[in-house]
Amino acid sequence: FEPMSMFTPKKKTQAVSYCIHLSFSERAKVCKHPVAKRLFTLMEEKQTNLAFAADVTDSAEFLKLADLLGPHICIFKTHIDILSNFTPNVITELKALAKKHNFLIFEDRKFADIGSTVKNQYRSGAYKILDWADIVNAHSVPGQGVVEGLREAAKGKERGCLLIAEMSSKGNLATGDYKAATVKMAEEMSDFVFGFISQSAVSRKKTMIHMTPGVKLVPGAGTLGQQYLTPQEVIIERGSDIIIVGRDIYEASNRLATAANYKKVGYQAYCARVFRSKDE
Amino acid sequence: FEPMSMFTPKKKTQAVSYCIHLSFSERAKVCKHPVAKRLFTLMEEKQTNLAFAADVTDSAEFLKLADLLGPHICIFKTHIDILSNFTPNVITELKALAKKHNFLIFEDRKFADIGSTVKNQYRSGAYKILDWADIVNAHSVPGQGVVEGLREAAKGKERGCLLIAEMSSKGNLATGDYKAATVKMAEEMSDFVFGFISQSAVSRKKTMIHMTPGVKLVPGAGTLGQQYLTPQEVIIERGSDIIIVGRDIYEASNRLATAANYKKVGYQAYCARVFRSKDE
Numbered sequence: 001f002e003p004m005s006m007f008t009p010k011k012k013t014q015a016v017s018y019c020i021h022l023s024f025s026e027r028a029k030v031c032k033h034p035v036a037k038r039l040f041t042l043m044e045e046k047q048t049n050l051a052f053a054a055d056v057t058d059s060a061e062f063l064k065l066a067d068l069l070g071p072h073i074c075i076f077k078t079h080i081d082i083l084s085n086f087t088p089n090v091i092t093e094l095k096a097l098a099k100k101h102n103f104l105i106f107e108d109r110k111f112a113d114i115g116s117t118v119k120n121q122y123r124s125g126a127y128k129i130l131d132w133a134d135i136v137n138a139h140s141v142p143g144q145g146v147v148e149g150l151r152e153a154a155k156g157k158e159r160g161c162l163l164i165a166e167m168s169s170k171g172n173l174a175t176g177d178y179k180a181a182t183v184k185m186a187e188e189m190s191d192f193v194f195g196f197i198s199q200s201a202v203s204r205k206k207t208m209i210h211m212t213p214g215v216k217l218v219p220g221a222g223t224l225g226q227q228y229l230t231p232q233e234v235i236i237e238r239g240s241d242i243i244i245v246g247r248d249i250y251e252a253s254n255r256l257a258t259a260a261n262y263k264k265v266g267y268q269a270y271c272a273r274v275f276r277s278k279d280e
Numbered sequence: 281f282e283p284m285s286m287f288t289p290k291k292k293t294q295a296v297s298y299c300i301h302l303s304f305s306e307r308a309k310v311c312k313h314p315v316a317k318r319l320f321t322l323m324e325e326k327q328t329n330l331a332f333a334a335d336v337t338d339s340a341e342f343l344k345l346a347d348l349l350g351p352h353i354c355i356f357k358t359h360i361d362i363l364s365n366f367t368p369n370v371i372t373e374l375k376a377l378a379k380k381h382n383f384l385i386f387e388d389r390k391f392a393d394i395g396s397t398v399k400n401q402y403r404s405g406a407y408k409i410l411d412w413a414d415i416v417n418a419h420s421v422p423g424q425g426v427v428e429g430l431r432e433a434a435k436g437k438e439r440g441c442l443l444i445a446e447m448s449s450k451g452n453l454a455t456g457d458y459k460a461a462t463v464k465m466a467e468e469m470s471d472f473v474f475g476f477i478s479q480s481a482v483s484r485k486k487t488m489i490h491m492t493p494g495v496k497l498v499p500g501a502g503t504l505g506q507q508y509l510t511p512q513e514v515i516i517e518r519g520s521d522i523i524i525v526g527r528d529i530y531e532a533s534n535r536l537a538t539a540a541n542y543k544k545v546g547y548q549a550y551c552a553r554v555f556r557s558k559d560e
Contacts, residue, residue: 055397057404081361081407082400112392112419114449117335120362124337126406127361139392141421141444141458143451164421169394171423173458178421181453 022206023274024049024241031207035104035134035160036194039209042102043074043242049235049270050263051075051106051211053246059083059090066094068256069249070101072263075135075211077106077244080127091132098134107133110164114142115149122153130154137162137197140182144189151192159192166198168214168227199229201239213244217265231262235269236276242266302486303554304329304521311487315384315414315440316474319489322382323354323522329515329550330543331355331386331491333526339363339370346374348536349529350381352543355415355491357386357524360407371412378414387413390444394422395429402433410434417442417477420462424469431472439472446478448494448507479509481519493524497545511542515549516556522546 028040043049052073056062062083066076076098083090098105107129111118118138123130130153138146140163150161165182167174174182183202186193195209196202202210216228234240243266245259252258308320323329332353336342342363346356356378363370378385387409391398398418403410410433418426420443430441445462447454454462463482466473475489476482482490496508514520523546525539532538 055400057400079397079401081405082397083406084404086406108393110392112390113388114447117359117362120335120337121359124364125361126363126366139419139421141419141453142447143449143453145449145451167394167422169423169425171425173421173423173461177456178453178458 021274024270027206031194033160033190033194033207034158036207036209038134038158039074039104042104046071046074046102047267048072048074048263049242049266050259051077051242051244052249052259053077053108053213053244054250055079055082055246056250057082057084059085059087063090063093063097065250065255066097067101069259070097070103072256072259073101073103074242075104075106075244077108077246078133079108080129081109086126091128095132104134105132106135106137106162109133109136110139111136111146111150112139112141113146115145115152117149118146119149119153122150130157130159134158135160135162137164139164140178140185144185147185147189147193151189154192160194161192162195162197162209162211163193164198165196165202166200168199168212168229170227195241198240199234199238209242210240211242211244212238212240213246215243215245215262216248217262231266232269235266236273239273241270301554304550307486311474313440313470313474313487314438316487316489318414318438319354319384322384326351326354326382327547328352328354328543329522329546330539331357331522331524332529332539333357333388333493333524334530335359335362335526336530337362337364339365339367343370343373343377345530345535346377347381349539350377350383352536352539353381353383354522355384355386355524357388357526358413359388360409361389366406371408375412384414385412386415386417386442389413389416390419391416391426391430392419392421393426395425395432397429398426399429399433402430410437410439414438415440415442417444419444420458420465424465427465427469427473431469434472440474441472442475442477442489442491443473444478445476445482446480448479448492448509450507475521478520479514479518489522490520491522491524492518492520493526495523495525496528497542511546512549515546516553519553521550 024040025044028037031037050073052069163182163186198210212234214228219228231243245262249259304320305324308317311317330353332349443462443466445459478490492514494508499508499510511523525542529539
């Protein structure tokens with residue numbers, strides 16, 4: 001899959017040639033998807049393209065991190081199903097913190113079943129994800145039924161979905177035709193799908209948002225096949241929009257300062273990209 | 281991906297040419313995987329290759345079905361995260377019913393994340409899946425890290441995993457290279473992975489068990505992209521071992537009789553396959 005540039009400026013990394021000359025606020029203006037519009041707008045307002053991956057298992061710590069890091073992030077990414085002491089009150093408090101600090105909540109559920117099943121998984125069960133997560137994501141492997149099921153469940157609510165177009169883990173199969181089919185599926189269902197989890201800009205649509213996990217200031221390999229990239233690589237070279245950082249922040253001795261630094265580095269990379277492309 | 285036959289008898293459907301001449305008890309004998317061995321053994325004892333997909337959202341109905349259908353099934357397949365009124369007591373009762381009726385519990389979670397995440401999703405959260413599900417499954421798209429993470433969490437417990445090699449939903453991407461990579465991954469990690477969710481026999485290893493969802497006595501297409509096959513097609517023509525049936529049973533006016541019929545039809549198809557191949 002080799003997407004062609006819509007703007008084709010001078011020689012430049014192929015991946016970043018679509019809409020990198022546009023600022024988040026310019027892209028917000030042309031967005032019809034309410035969640036994408038909200039996200040672009042708050043990113044520019046708060047000057048942050050940092051999503052925090054809250055991969056902790058204690059509910060109190062989870063909420064403490066949402067309050068502490070809230071001012072620096074555009075998205076609080078959850079794995080609600082790893083909290084060992086979950087109660088519905090965690091959701092009530094998280095929603096209040098999202099409002100207080102103006103961030104979106106993204107449950108990284110990676111829905112990956114047929115439509116009728118994901119519909120129930122999304123709205124029902126112990127977690128009732130539909131009630132509180134602005135954003136969810138899905139694997140494309142089940143075919144478009146997975147998105148149709150989620151979209152049906154979300155009807156009438158301001159909700160959006162990302163498709164997983166690329167992964168950062170070793171030996172993953174989200175490549176080649178799989179990736180191309182995922183991008184096509186997302187673009188065809190852009191009333192509900194507004195972006196991607198990916199390692200680079202995989203769609204040339206300027207309303208599509210790309211988010212990249214596996215980001216560290218120092219690149220390298222982790223345990224269990226995880227691989228890391230730097231914010232500059234992700235935003236400038238690969239044309240993604242949002243860096244997703246977890247462990248490096250929640251395991252830091254000074255979590256707030258580390259998050260503030262990632263915010264600065266991530267947003268500077270975005271500014272450099274927009275400036276550089278406008279300059280050419 | 282075109283697996284070659286180990287036994288290559290006369291002309292026969294390519295998919296069913298590996299180990300179809302072996303009975304479940306013969307395959308049990310050569311199994312090292314404790315869960316596969318248990319499953320093959322109880323299938324022959326109870327004369328059933330029927331797995332029931334308990335896709336209901338009410339906990340009382342869920343348990344009622346486990347008790348009612350228990351004598352006729354080898355596996356009770358759950359989506360624990362669609363129960364609207366889940367309490368830990370549901371698990372306690374389900375485990376007691378599994379013991380009473382001698383069936384295995386398969387949580388159809390479709391794990392699909394990096395190793396460090398699925399490890400927590402498997403053992404922690406509201407559902408503590410590791411504590412009660414004999415079997416779980418995973419998508420191969422994240423690469424082998426997904427299996428490594430689950431295997432690490434399960435260490436010391438009698439647990440097994442299936443990989444999703446093929447899906448029944450329209451436009452699904454579990455085909456071609458993706459499917460081939462999935463089969464390879466499973467065979468390389470056969471200390472933990474003992475089979476597949478698939479539409480046909482995708483591995484020639486006789487210890488690998490194939491389970492097929494989307495089975496109905498009358499074939500056709502459902503809503504949200506689901507497609508159906510008959511038990512005979514699945515077991516005889518395609519060489520799978522276990523039929524997974526949900527809606528057709530729990531929506532029947534006589535659930536018990538319907539399950540008993542699926543059990544009979546499914547097991548007869550298996551017997552016909554073994555007999556036919558022995559006869560040749």
